[in-house]
Amino acid sequence: MARKLIAAGNWKMNTTIDEGITLAQRVSSADRNKNVLTILAVPFTHLFPVMKKVKISSGVKLAAQNCHHKTSGAFTGEISPAMLAGMKIPYVVIGHSERREYNHEDNALLALKVRAALDAGLKVIFCCGEALDIRKSRGHVAHVKNQLTDSLFMLSASEMKNIVIAYEPIWAIGTGETATPAQAQEMHLAIREMLRKKYGKRVADNTSILYGGSVKGSNAAELFGQPDVDGGLVGGASLSADEFVTIINSFGRKAV
Numbered sequence: 001m002a003r004k005l006i007a008a009g010n011w012k013m014n015t016t017i018d019e020g021i022t023l024a025q026r027v028s029s030a031d032r033n034k035n036v037l038t039i040l041a042v043p044f045t046h047l048f049p050v051m052k053k054v055k056i057s058s059g060v061k062l063a064a065q066n067c068h069h070k071t072s073g074a075f076t077g078e079i080s081p082a083m084l085a086g087m088k089i090p091y092v093v094i095g096h097s098e099r100r101e102y103n104h105e106d107n108a109l110l111a112l113k114v115r116a117a118l119d120a121g122l123k124v125i126f127c128c129g130e131a132l133d134i135r136k137s138r139g140h141v142a143h144v145k146n147q148l149t150d151s152l153f154m155l156s157a158s159e160m161k162n163i164v165i166a167y168e169p170i171w172a173i174g175t176g177e178t179a180t181p182a183q184a185q186e187m188h189l190a191i192r193e194m195l196r197k198k199y200g201k202r203v204a205d206n207t208s209i210l211y212g213g214s215v216k217g218s219n220a221a222e223l224f225g226q227p228d229v230d231g232g233l234v235g236g237a238s239l240s241a242d243e244f245v246t247i248i249n250s251f252g253r254k255a256v
């Protein structure tokens with residue numbers, strides 16, 4: 001099994017439902033690289049309308065941006081993995097740095113969310129990444145290793161096929177400052193090595209590792225050209241259909 005090339009758009013808390021349907025429709029109907037799996041992580045409110053109203057073409061999948069760690073219960077305002085699975089939503093993003101920061105989600109809670117999502121049959125896009133001070137003190141690889149160890153590495157090797165890892169340095173998210181291709185490659189290679197040590201070569205080779213943090217049409221090709229960068233988790237630039245389609249079409253290689 002080859003690892004997938006993935007362009008995932010994280011819309012965050014953006015677009016009204018009408019805007020969202022138009023955006024999803026434009027991405028879905030665009031002339032896209034068919035080797036690339038396109039994922040749209042839309043707001044909860046948009047999942048069902050986009051599914052029903054947009055002609056989702058093959059190679060495009062939907063994702064939720066978060067879920068709760070329990071199946072049901074007295075958790076006002078929350079959405080459970082079972083609810084998403086019941087709607088046939090295939091992916092959920094877990095551990096985005098904005099949720100870690102604003103909603104105080106720590107590694108232990110994220111481990112519960114990952115467990116619950118997989119148990120419900122969802123695939124997980126798991127986000128990790130360091131803040132600027134950690135990078136400056138050269139602690140970035142150890143920091144990411146902790147995040148993966150605490151929240152992911154309780155999974156079995158066979159469960160890892162339902163995990164996509166997104167490396168998103170916090171200092172590059174929404175700032176316009178992108179990690180250099182060399183910085184991205186260094187971390188992605190380090191993550192693949194962590195996977196190899198924990199699970200062996202097969203899991204390491206088959207796990208898609210995405211880069212996130214100010215990916216744009218103008219820098220995607222260079223980032224995606226790195227041997228261990230299997231695509232991107234794209235925020236701001238995924239809100240423009242043209243820009244996002246340029247990103248989808250920026251892969252210079254086939255799945256490996």
Ligand code: PGA
Nearest residue numbers: 173174213214234235236
């Ligand atoms: P950005 O966001 O592309 O706007 O930097 C990336 C993300 O937060 O996933």
